[in-house]
Amino acid sequence: MTNTPISNLYEQDFYLWLEETAALLKARKFEKLDVENLVEEIECMGRSEKKSVESNLEVILVHLLKYKYQPEKRSNSWRVTLLEHRRRLKRDFRISPSLKRYFLETFAECYQGARKLASVETEMAITTFPQASPFTPEQVLDEDFLPE
Numbered sequence: 001m002t003n004t005p006i007s008n009l010y011e012q013d014f015y016l017w018l019e020e021t022a023a024l025l026k027a028r029k030f031e032k033l034d035v036e037n038l039v040e041e042i043e044c045m046g047r048s049e050k051k052s053v054e055s056n057l058e059v060i061l062v063h064l065l066k067y068k069y070q071p072e073k074r075s076n077s078w079r080v081t082l083l084e085h086r087r088r089l090k091r092d093f094r095i096s097p098s099l100k101r102y103f104l105e106t107f108a109e110c111y112q113g114a115r116k117l118a119s120v121e122t123e124m125a126i127t128t129f130p131q132a133s134p135f136t137p138e139q140v141l142d143e144d145f146l147p148e
Contacts, residue, residue: 006033009034010037054110057103060085061135062114089103134147
């Protein structure tokens, strides 16, 4: 433990602040915690988890769209990307099952983002891709699913 007040550590040395906060929690010295910054960091962690779900979902959806609408350009690289990001989501859901609910809530919004990205990447008109996702959430997570 340092002699620096823990609230000052947050701005001066974030990693040390984390170590000190963990030590205070383990020692049950709750009165010495920097509660304001601790709450902020916990909320930030939750936002980070949600961003990870959105990012992985968009990557999967973009690759499924490319796979479906550019069959002549299909590659093992696309299949590896699909597998990798599906596994990331499944791992996230295993560790934090409540994130699956968020996945379902944000599915349509992520599809719209993926649709735009796929249009730019493939140089195909956005109208090439359906307004609503042609893939179900179950298909998106299915490691063996590939649109034909």
